[in-house]
Structure formats: C-alpha cells, structure tokens
Amino acid sequence: MSASGTVAPRGSIALSPADCTACMICVRECPVWCIRLDSHEEPVAGSDPRRPRTRAVLDGFEIDFAVCMFCGACVTACPFDALAWVPETGSAIDRAGLKAELSELAALWPIGN
Amino acid sequence: MTDLGGGQEAVAVAPQDWAGALAAAKSAGHVRFGFLTAVDDGPAGLRVLAHVASADGAATLLLVTRLTAAVLDSVASVYAGADWHERETAEMFGIVFVGHPGLDPLLLPPDFNGHPLRKGFALPSRASAPWPGASGPGGSGRRRATPVGAPEGWEVPEPEVGG
Numbered sequence: 001m002s003a004s005g006t007v008a009p010r011g012s013i014a015l016s017p018a019d020c021t022a023c024m025i026c027v028r029e030c031p032v033w034c035i036r037l038d039s040h041e042e043p044v045a046g047s048d049p050r051r052p053r054t055r056a057v058l059d060g061f062e063i064d065f066a067v068c069m070f071c072g073a074c075v076t077a078c079p080f081d082a083l084a085w086v087p088e089t090g091s092a093i094d095r096a097g098l099k100a101e102l103s104e105l106a107a108l109w110p111i112g113n
Numbered sequence: 114m115t116d117l118g119g120g121q122e123a124v125a126v127a128p129q130d131w132a133g134a135l136a137a138a139k140s141a142g143h144v145r146f147g148f149l150t151a152v153d154d155g156p157a158g159l160r161v162l163a164h165v166a167s168a169d170g171a172a173t174l175l176l177v178t179r180l181t182a183a184v185l186d187s188v189a190s191v192y193a194g195a196d197w198h199e200r201e202t203a204e205m206f207g208i209v210f211v212g213h214p215g216l217d218p219l220l221l222p223p224d225f226n227g228h229p230l231r232k233g234f235a236l237p238s239r240a241s242a243p244w245p246g247a248s249g250p251g252g253s254g255r256r257r258a259t260p261v262g263a264p265e266g267w268e269v270p271e272p273e274v275g276g
Contacts, residue, residue, distance in 0.1 A: 024246055024248075027245050027246040028246035028260070028261075029261060030246075030261070031260075031261045031262055033239075033242065033244060033245055033246075033260065035245060036245045037245065073261075
C-alpha cells in the first residue's frame with residue numbers, strides 16, 4: 001500500500017511494534033475482522049521453574065484497509081496505545097494491495113511519538 | 114412527548130395508533146418525511162422509528178413504537194416517501210407493513226434468504242471465514258471470546274493456522 005498523498009483525519013492506522021504485546025484485543029474488537037496478528041511465545045530467562053513465564057513476541061501484523069471501516073475500535077481498545085490514527089491515506093492498484101503489513105504499519109507511526 | 118432540545122421532539126406511540134399518529138403529525142405541520150426504519154432490540158423486540166419535520170426543517174419529530182409482532186400499519190398513504198423506507202425496513206427486519214401498495218424488496222436480490230438486520234442473522238461469509246481472534250496471545254488458544262456483534266450461540270470457526 002503506497003501513500004496517496006492526500007490527508008484525512010482518519011487516513012490510516014499505524015502500529016508501534018515496540019508497544020504491541022500481541023495481546024490480540026484489537027483483533028477481537030474489530031467488527032469486520034480486518035486485523036491479523038501472528039505471534040509466538042518465548043520463555044522468560046530466569047523465571048521460577050515452578051511457574052515458567054513466557055512472553056508473547058509479535059511476528060506479524062496486518063490490517064486489510066480494503067475491509068477496514070475506519071471505526072477506530074482497535075485504536076480505542078488497545079491497552080498499550082500501540083495503534084494510532086495517522087493522516088496519510090493509502091492507495092493501491094488492486095484490492096490486495098490495500099493490505100498493509102507490519103513494516104508498513106510501523107513506518108506510518110508518527111516520528112517522535 | 115420528550116423534548117430532545119434544538120427543536121427536536123420524540124414521542125412514543127402504541128403500534129395500533131401508528132398510522133393515526135403519523136397522520137396527526139402531518140396535519141400539525143410536520144409535512145417533511147425524513148426516514149422510517151427499525152431497530153432489533155433482541156429480547157425486547159422490534160422498534161420502528163419515523164422521523165418527520167416541519168417544512169423549514171426547524172422542528173423535527175421522532176415517532177417510536179415498540180412492536181409485539183412484526184406487523185405494523187403502512188404510512189405510505191400519509192407520507193409518499195415512506196414507501197421505499199417501508200420496503201427496506203420490511204426486507205431487512207421482516208416487518209409486514211399492512212396496506213403498503215407493493216412491499217417488494219428494495220435493495221436485496223430476489224433470491225436472498227433471511228432478514229439481514231435482525232440480531233440473529235449471522236453474515237454467511239462469517240460462517241466459513243476463520244475468525245482471526247480465535248487464538249490467544251502466542252497462538253496458545255488460552256483465551257476465547259466471540260466476535261463483536263455475533264448472535265448468541267454462534268460458534269467460532271476454527272482458525273486455519275495454529276499459533
């Protein structure tokens with residue numbers, strides 16, 4: 001998905017991978033099922049062997065902006081503020097091109113935030 | 114009569130008084146027809162709403178009725194604009210508007226089954242598509258919930274790829 005150069009208050013949704021904990025709340029809250037999230041669990045070093053701790057690691061994140069209805073439920077629901085509205089709108093030559101995956105969504109994240 | 118502020122008022126009407134209430138509203142000066150639609154309140158049943166306004170649009174009136182059965186008098190003879198709105202409400206909610214000149218579907222194709230805006234109607238594409246939220250963090254499947262808006266008792270299709 002490339003930037004079309006137009007600006008809108010709800011142009012696209014950006015992701016901050018550093019803040020995302022792969023909790024899946026945005027995926028479950030989306031009314032149109034346009035978010036896909038892949039993650040795996042890694043053991044936390046030094047955790048008590050009686051109750052070994054794991055943490056989720058984000059592997060993949062995709063928003064299909066052809067399906068997204070720009071309601072903002074994901075932005076509102078994220079407990080870690082890892083999703084945000086950005087003014088840049090996307091564009092593509094075909095419907096499949098409107099799927100934005102992790103690196104694109106991270107690149108949209110406002111610099112300095 | 115409830116004053117909603119800004120020149121807007123709302124009034125609750127019994128289903129048997131529906132046509133009379135719309136006719137009275139028009140005689141009282143609400144000559145502009147806005148919309149007629151319904152809401153499925155689930156166990157509480159169906160609500161039908163009609164929005165009419167004065168000629169200059171300054172005074173608006175929202176009439177609401179709670180249905181006990183999916184039947185209501187048509188008001189297309191009172192407001193001509195209600196004709197299409199009643200056709201759409203009929204196909205989306207399964208409400209029969211008695212006295213309507215021709216209650217054919219407005220938007221849905223002729224072979225469509227069901228009333229899509231009823232809460233119990235699940236989108237056919239949902240039945241086959243895996244819900245991305247079905248697996249928990251890390252794909253372990255620890256947490257499970259139903260998708261937003263899913264009808265009660267709807268079964269979550271299994272995700273196609275495990276975590």
